[in-house]
Amino acid sequence: MQRTGAQIIWECLLREGVRTVFGYPGGAILPTYDALVDYPIHHVLTRHEQGAAHMADGYARAGGGVGVAMATSGPGATNLVTGIATALMDSSPIVCITGQVASKYIGYDAFQETDITGITLPITKHNYLVTDVHDLGRVLREAFFIARSGRPGPVLVDIAKDAQQAAIEWEYDETPIRLPGYRPDLRPLTEDFEKAVEMIHTAKRPLILAGHGVLMAGAMQELLQFAERTRTPVAMTLLGIGGFPASHPLNLGMMGMHGEAWVNHAIQEADLLLAMGMRFDDRVTGNLATYAQNSRKIHFEIDPSEVNKNVKVDVALIGDLRHSLQQILPHLEACDHSEWLEYIDEMRGDSAVRDIQNLPDNGRLYAAHVINDLWRYTRGEALVVTDVGQHQMWTAQYYRHDKPYSFISSGGLGTMGFALPAAIGAKIARPEAEVWAVAGDGGFQMTQAELSTAAQEGVKVNIAIINNGFLGMVRQWQEFFYERRYSATPMRSPDFVKIAEAHGLTGLRVTQRSEVERAVRQAQETEGTVVIDFRVEQEDSVYPMVPAGGDLHNMIRRPKQNALMESALD
Amino acid sequence: MEKRTLVALVEDKPGVLNRVASLFRRRAFNINSLTVGHTEQEGVSRMTIVTDNSSPNDAERLTANLYKLVNIVQVADLSSQPMVSRDLALIKVSTPANQRSEIMQLVEVFRARIVDVANDSVIIEITGAEDKIDGLVEVLRPYGILEMVRTGVVAMARGSSAVTDASANSNGRQPAAVLSA
Ligand SMILES: Cc1ncc(C[n+]2csc(CCOP(=O)(O)OP(=O)(O)O)c2C)c(N)n1
Ligand SMILES: [Mg+2]
Numbered sequence: 001m002q003r004t005g006a007q008i009i010w011e012c013l014l015r016e017g018v019r020t021v022f023g024y025p026g027g028a029i030l031p032t033y034d035a036l037v038d039y040p041i042h043h044v045l046t047r048h049e050q051g052a053a054h055m056a057d058g059y060a061r062a063g064g065g066v067g068v069a070m071a072t073s074g075p076g077a078t079n080l081v082t083g084i085a086t087a088l089m090d091s092s093p094i095v096c097i098t099g100q101v102a103s104k105y106i107g108y109d110a111f112q113e114t115d116i117t118g119i120t121l122p123i124t125k126h127n128y129l130v131t132d133v134h135d136l137g138r139v140l141r142e143a144f145f146i147a148r149s150g151r152p153g154p155v156l157v158d159i160a161k162d163a164q165q166a167a168i169e170w171e172y173d174e175t176p177i178r179l180p181g182y183r184p185d186l187r188p189l190t191e192d193f194e195k196a197v198e199m200i201h202t203a204k205r206p207l208i209l210a211g212h213g214v215l216m217a218g219a220m221q222e223l224l225q226f227a228e229r230t231r232t233p234v235a236m237t238l239l240g241i242g243g244f245p246a247s248h249p250l251n252l253g254m255m256g257m258h259g260e261a262w263v264n265h266a267i268q269e270a271d272l273l274l275a276m277g278m279r280f281d282d283r284v285t286g287n288l289a290t291y292a293q294n295s296r297k298i299h300f301e302i303d304p305s306e307v308n309k310n311v312k313v314d315v316a317l318i319g320d321l322r323h324s325l326q327q328i329l330p331h332l333e334a335c336d337h338s339e340w341l342e343y344i345d346e347m348r349g350d351s352a353v354r355d356i357q358n359l360p361d362n363g364r365l366y367a368a369h370v371i372n373d374l375w376r377y378t379r380g381e382a383l384v385v386t387d388v389g390q391h392q393m394w395t396a397q398y399y400r401h402d403k404p405y406s407f408i409s410s411g412g413l414g415t416m417g418f419a420l421p422a423a424i425g426a427k428i429a430r431p432e433a434e435v436w437a438v439a440g441d442g443g444f445q446m447t448q449a450e451l452s453t454a455a456q457e458g459v460k461v462n463i464a465i466i467n468n469g470f471l472g473m474v475r476q477w478q479e480f481f482y483e484r485r486y487s488a489t490p491m492r493s494p495d496f497v498k499i500a501e502a503h504g505l506t507g508l509r510v511t512q513r514s515e516v517e518r519a520v521r522q523a524q525e526t527e528g529t530v531v532i533d534f535r536v537e538q539e540d541s542v543y544p545m546v547p548a549g550g551d552l553h554n555m556i557r558r559p560k561q562n563a564l565m566e567s568a569l570d
Numbered sequence: 571m572e573k574r575t576l577v578a579l580v581e582d583k584p585g586v587l588n589r590v591a592s593l594f595r596r597r598a599f600n601i602n603s604l605t606v607g608h609t610e611q612e613g614v615s616r617m618t619i620v621t622d623n624s625s626p627n628d629a630e631r632l633t634a635n636l637y638k639l640v641n642i643v644q645v646a647d648l649s650s651q652p653m654v655s656r657d658l659a660l661i662k663v664s665t666p667a668n669q670r671s672e673i674m675q676l677v678e679v680f681r682a683r684i685v686d687v688a689n690d691s692v693i694i695e696i697t698g699a700e701d702k703i704d705g706l707v708e709v710l711r712p713y714g715i716l717e718m719v720r721t722g723v724v725a726m727a728r729g730s731s732a733v734t735d736a737s738a739n740s741n742g743r744q745p746a747a748v749l750s751a
Contacts, residue, residue: 121589122596126640129585146640181581181643305634308627 001171005133005164006035009097012140013041015172018068020044020059020428022052024079026072028112029099031164044428044457047449049076051421053083054447056094058385058422060087061408064429066147067094073101074112077158078119082415084154085123089412090239091216093152095143096120103131103160116158125153133166137173145177150184151303152216186304188317188324195315196298197331200230203272205340207295208234209255209284212411213277213302213321214243220404222325223276224248230335233344235263237278238396241407246380246400252344256284257546258393261555262347264546267292268553276300277321280310281412286552300324354543354558357398361513367391367466367536369513371398374436374464377520382406383433385426387419387443389473391466393542395438406433417446423461424454434462434524441467441493448499454529455503462523463531465496469538476541480556500531509533573602574624575655575725577733578617578636579609579644586641590617593635599624603657603722611734614643618655618724626650646733648725655725659703660685661694664714673713680706691716 003011009032013021022044025033036043046052049071056067071080077098087094101110117129126146128139136159143155200206214223220243227234227250234244235255244251253260255267267273273295278284285291288310297313299306300321307316317324352358356368371394374382384399385408386392392409401407408426410418423437444465454461466472475489500507506526510519510533523530544555580586587606594601600622609616621632629647636645648655665673673692677684682696696706700723707718727733 117585118588121592125638179640181637182640183637303634303638305631305638307634309631 001169002167003170004031004035004167005136005159006032007038008133008136008170009140009159009164010035010039010041011172012137013068014039016140016144017065020064021068021070022046022055022059022425023070024049024052024072024076026074026076026099026112028073028101028161029070029076029097029164030072031161032070032097032099032159043070044424044453046421046453048447049079050083050417051447051450051453053080053094053096054086054415054418054421055425055428056096057083057087057090057092058408058425059429060093060152060425061090061405061422062383062426062429062433063405064425065093066144067092067425069094069096070098071096072099072112073116074114077114077116080156081119081123082417084120084156086410086413086415086418087154088123088125090410091152091212092154093147094154095147096154096156098156098158099164100129100158100160102162104162106131106160116156120156123154124156125151127156127158129158129160130163131160133163133168136163137170141173142177142179146179146182150182185319186302187319188327192315192317193328193331196317196328199272199296199298199315200274201333201335203296203335204337205270206230206232206272206274206337207266207270208232208274208276209237209267209278210234210240210243210276211237211278212239213300214240215404217277217302217321217323219277219322219325220244222322222329225329226325226332229329229332231337231341232274232335233266233341235259235267237281237284237411238409239411240278241396242401242404245402247402250341254396256281256552257286257548258397258542258544259284259546260348260397261351261544261557262344264544264552264555265347266344268294270295273297274300275313276325277302279306282310282549285310286546286550290551290553292552354560356558363512365511365513365534365536366540367394367468367534368398368540370464370466370510370516370534370536371395371438373513373516374438374520375399377517378434378436378524381434382436383408383426383430385409385419385423385435385437387437387439388414388416389440389443389471390468390476390540390542391438391440391472393473394466397542416440416443419443420447420454420461420463421450423463424450424457424459427459427461428457435460437461437463439463439465440472441465441469441496442471442491444496445493451499451503451505451529451531455505459529460527461529463529465531465533466536467493467496467533468536468540469493473542475539476545479539479541480545481547496531496533500529504528506530507533509535511535572624572649574621574629574647574649575653575723576619576621576629576632576636577646577648577725578619578642579733580615580617581641581643582608582613582615583641586615586639587617589639589641590619590636593639594619594621594632597632597635599628599632605722605724607724616733618722620723644733646727648727652728653725654728655699655723656697657700657703657720657723658695658697659707659718659720661696661707661710661715662691662717663694663710664691664716666690669713673710676706676709682706
């Protein structure tokens, strides 16, 4: 069949099961946009290419398969960069397709020429520059395969304009992909399994550290079986949330910088850590020299470069987590760790008195209350997408997820502006889900323009702005570590209700806890996107907190008798 | 401080050298020398990379990261085994007529060769382990080195074991980090 490069692109996307593409047109990608008209693929016009990349990312994380973002050369391509880096750090499978100037101009500083493969080399899993239309089909197949297999990640394909325009005789190539240097299918060694089984059976104080890999591998069921049979409690990383039911008696909650105190203490006192699809990021370990000194460690990990990178482990089981757990489960006997579990429960009880959830309503609005109520009124069943900052940590702490793929957040890169576009992408992947974006007043404004995309697309997401008048997380660091010198953190925001209304959307404002339920219900009942401006306490902080690089067991705790509490008790 | 010699078989495609160099930079490893050339197999190039300040643990991390590059087919850390490593240098030395025979003698002793002779200079070619070349350079320095170029190290393990395309030889498929974990 005679096909142009542009048509080949869409043919290949159809074969990959792509039904939605997020993007923004321009000169160098025009031939491809022109061909789009004839294909049954829906294009979501974003308001910024960063939004397109985050939407593709949110789409992928919500379970839609590989997300696709498209942009023109030069500024279009460079605008994708933050979104690509975000996807890389959190192993999210996206394919970015960019137009490039015609091949004869490459290297001559042509209008809107940018070396985007050079720029994205360190932030993609792999990337390609296609100048010959004959390579296009093969490259796109490889790109999708690389993005979704092994440890997933972003792949960028930069396509010269003339390669989009050229027409050739073309058939879709079904022959197996040949990538001699690519190994997505590593498997653990048998002797390592044997060692691991022995360690699991002899442990007295074991603890599972469940990460994003649980979700990426779809290993929720296996993890549940593992935990229940061996009576091993489960702690989660930020991105591991949803991999194990929050309401399960063996669930401990989140670990790390803003993890629960009993979780961090349990990590320090465990005698066996079972790290599953997590990478011992500095936000979960704190000071490595004092981290989990009492334990042996088994690392279930798909990426060999993560093994022994931050924390030296005793056994590494390299490969797909689900596969590894399936292999090991038949060899595991029932264990009993009631003493250890009781001990952790005691620590948990000690923490409850400090928990802001247990504060009576004193007429003020606390972010933690908002999140907790949101959890209640959505029956814990919403697909929650957060931005980055205090509200993100409060959401991780107080919105308790029982289902997988229901908590989406920028973990590794901590990208402000992520929530709204990622929530739009997630909603498009899962139209039946009740999607809530939880964002700070700061981060929301970074990609606020995507409200316009939501309005144009008729995509319904509910947006909870946790408006504290500050770049709250930075303010918190200034409060703790910089003598409350609030340099560049107070922020005056527009009237978010009017912003919503200007887009033809619904805006609500909440200043009292008693109003939270009504607002949430109204958002649920409204057809289009709803923005709720929650005016929360301005100088509240997230507790506990392990200062960056500090020992995991030395947490700053919510003061028992701080001003907050006193006023609550008045 | 320890030097390590890694060998990488890579697909002979544009940009691969850039990917490798970029990896070293962003993972904060120093490249002491890097050479690339063809192998016995069409489409496969071989890089020899010597790094500074690397512990065996660093080498493992580096190896595992090199494997993450899609175009890298095989990686081996030769430092842990007996190997032959060779560097080649061209050294242009000024040779006043009265010192020429002295220089010729030195060249003889070091088993080097003179590959170009002019009125007042010669070009010496020497192949050998790095320290041997360093030795010749030191003794030539007083005569006045006008110009020098070295290719960087190429290396090969001794004995019959070979670093070959993994797709042709499935033995070496698992990265070192897996084998030693
Ligand atoms: C793009 C980007 N710029 C800067 C930061 C640094 N940063 C981390 S949290 C934060 C404050 C976020 O403020 P806001 O969105 O209001 O959320 P809050 O912490 O108040 O809940 C900042 C500036 C970041 N993570 N991302
Ligand atoms: Mg804020």
